[in-house]
Amino acid sequence: MVLWVILLCTLASSLLGGLYVLGVFRRRRPNEPPLDKGTVPWLGHLLEFRKDSSEFLKRMQRKHGDVFTVLIGGYYFTFVMDPFSFGTIVKESRSKLDFRTNAAQLVARVFGYKPTQATHSLVHASSMKHLMGDGLTVLTQATMESFRKLLLFNLSSGERREWQEENLFHYCYNIVFRAGYLALYGTEPARGAGNKEKAEEQDRLHSQQLFQEFRKYDRLFPHLAFALLPPKDKREAERLKRHFWNVLSVKKLWQKDNISGWISDQDQLLAENHIPEYMRDRFMFMLLWASQGNTGPTAFWLLLYLLKHPEALEAVRDEVDKVSRESGQEVKGGSPPVTVTLDMLSQTPLLDSALEETLRLVAAPMLVRAVLEDTCLRTSSGTELTLRKGDRVALFPHISVQMNPEIHEEPHKFKYDRFVNPDGSRKDFYRNGKKLKFVNMPWGAGVSTCPGRFFATAEMKLFVFLMLSHFDLELVNGEEEIPAIDISRWGFGTMQPVHDIRFRYRPRF
Ligand code: HEM
Numbered sequence: 013m014v015l016w017v018i019l020l021c022t023l024a025s026s027l028l029g030g031l032y033v034l035g036v037f038r039r040r041r042p043n044e045p046p047l048d049k050g051t052v053p054w055l056g057h058l059l060e061f062r063k064d065s066s067e068f069l070k071r072m073q074r075k076h077g078d079v080f081t082v083l084i085g086g087y088y089f090t091f092v093m094d095p096f097s098f099g100t101i102v103k104e105s106r107s108k109l110d111f112r113t114n115a116a117q118l119v120a121r122v123f124g125y126k127p128t129q130a131t132h133s134l135v136h137a138s139s140m141k142h143l144m145g146d147g148l149t150v151l152t153q154a155t156m157e158s159f160r161k162l163l164l165f166n167l168s169s170g171e172r173r174e175w176q177e178e179n180l181f182h183y184c185y186n187i188v189f190r191a192g193y194l195a196l197y198g199t200e201p202a203r204g205a206g207n208k209e210k211a212e213e214q215d216r217l218h219s220q221q222l223f224q225e226f227r228k229y230d231r232l233f234p235h236l237a238f239a240l241l242p243p244k245d246k247r248e249a250e251r252l253k254r255h256f257w258n259v260l261s262v263k264k265l266w267q268k269d270n271i272s273g274w275i276s277d278q279d280q281l282l283a284e285n286h287i288p289e290y291m292r293d294r295f296m297f298m299l300l301w302a303s304q305g306n307t308g309p310t311a312f313w314l315l316l317y318l319l320k321h322p323e324a325l326e327a328v329r330d331e332v333d334k335v336s337r338e339s340g341q342e343v344k345g346g347s348p349p350v351t352v353t354l355d356m357l358s359q360t361p362l363l364d365s366a367l368e369e370t371l372r373l374v375a376a377p378m379l380v381r382a383v384l385e386d387t388c389l390r391t392s393s394g395t396e397l398t399l400r401k402g403d404r405v406a407l408f409p410h411i412s413v414q415m416n417p418e419i420h421e422e423p424h425k426f427k428y429d430r431f432v433n434p435d436g437s438r439k440d441f442y443r444n445g446k447k448l449k450f451v452n453m454p455w456g457a458g459v460s461t462c463p464g465r466f467f468a469t470a471e472m473k474l475f476v477f478l479m480l481s482h483f484d485l486e487l488v489n490g491e492e493e494i495p496a497i498d499i500s501r502w503g504f505g506t507m508q509p510v511h512d513i514r515f516r517y518r519p520r521f
Pocket residue numbers: 115132135143299302303304306307310375377378379380454455456457459460461462463464465467468505506
């Protein structure tokens with residue numbers, strides 16, 4: 013009899029525990045946002061969210077208003093869609109809203125790297141030193157050198173000006189990825205006279221192979237991040253991970269020349285913090301992803317928008333030609349390729365605006381914080397909002413800010429000069445007559461703001477500067493529509509197109 017009672021009690025408590033985990037007992041409390049658990053226990057809205065996060069969030073906003081809590085794969089996410097309330101969330105203390113919890117889970121799953129307490133501050137310290145200020149001047153020179161190696165190396169070989177056809181997305185991603193990689197991770201040592209050409213050829217070959225493997229991983233990434241890969245793809249992702257841990261291993265890294273301070277400092281700091289070597293290899297893979305996953309796709313969209321908007325292309329090309337002329341390096345037949353410096357890149361307000369406009373349209377990160385203790389926030393409308401410990405709070409600025417017609421007129425249109433005043437200064441933006449702080453958030457915000465944003469900007473502008481200076485460019489079919497974006501990638505940075513688009517290029521002079 014006693015045994016039966018114990019058995020029944022155990023069964024009942026397991027059942028109650030199971031139902032609790034599935035979310036059956038969760039109810040909305042006073043001051044909490046509307047709660048929508050969907051119809052499937054535990055999973056909640058996961059499938060709909062994965063299918064098209066942007067559409068799902070728009071539907072929820074129509075149903076519940078600017079703040080709502082939804083169940084997604086066992087977690088309760090509170091989405092805040094009102095841009096005037098963003099400031100309170102991104103500024104809230106780390107003891108309450110923490111960016112690291114979520115990021116740590118993701119990087120462990122996708123890169124096999126387990127962050128320690130020191131990781132975040134170490135990344136930020138070396139980024140401040142090498143991706144901004146004086147460090148950025150050095151890195152921009154190294155990137156210019158990479159572009160010379162990959163893009164301009166056979167430009168002055170006296171070839172006839174023949175058109176070459178390529179896929180634009182593949183072309184831009186390939187060149188920008190390889191240029192960034194060589195500038196950051198270093199180059200083949202050229203020991204002895206006459207070996208420079210051989211080393212350069214080796215750099216071209218090796219970076220090309222790395223890019224091919226990277227693209228395979230890149231395609232699997234969104235499903236991998238949600239742990240939704242079918243078994244065959246899971247095995248392939250494992251193989252690729254191991255491949256990158258090996259080719260980017262710190263042992264191989266330290267045999268290179270010209271390693272950037274950003275990479276070498278971070279590895280040294282990790283070693284000083286007693287991080288084992290195999291983890292440092294994995295860290296290198298994570299940095300490759302962070303540094304190369306978005307710049308190539310963004311450069312593609314920027315060039316494509318310019319090609320589809322001839323007035324924008326002409327204005328930006330005139331601007332870069334003028335900057336080259338003023339630096340004493342007019343680009344014309346027979347002249348050597350232009351050497352673009354960081355100082356020259358600071359004189360291009362139209363190119364800046366065109367890049368920012370591109371990022372507004374195609375950069376769509378999701379900013380997530382873990383709620384570490386019950387937290388009370390005051391929204392812009394003055395209402396008090398309680399966030400529950402253990403939940404997540406999330407922003408998706410692509411909908412709330414970047415494509416918001418109350419902030420940006422005709423948000424679906426590319427307007428290259430949207431962000432610039434006629435005098436070259438940056439425009440201000442308003443909603444309901446009130447000036448907005450957050451009008452474009454491709455780099456995230458608060459503690460997790462991208463530490464590579466100045467370098468990324470310099471790199472993408474440098475690429476477009478060189479392409480416009482040295483090549484005639486056109487779409488093979490000028491009438492072809494801009495490809496749609498691949499909606500499976502919402503939340504992971506710059507979006508990619510569903511298909512590529514043919515273009516051709518030839519030396520300009
Ligand atoms: C168009 C290019 C880029 C875009 C749109 C972009 C965007 C972002 C965003 C939105 C985040 C924050 C994610 C979050 O809040 O969870 C981030 C983080 C990061 N980005 Fe970028 N990024 C770009 C290029 C780069 C480059 C070139 C580098 C380095 C050279 C870089 C290094 C990093 C690192 C290390 C982090 C993690 C920072 C941390 O742990 O706090 N990014 N990036």
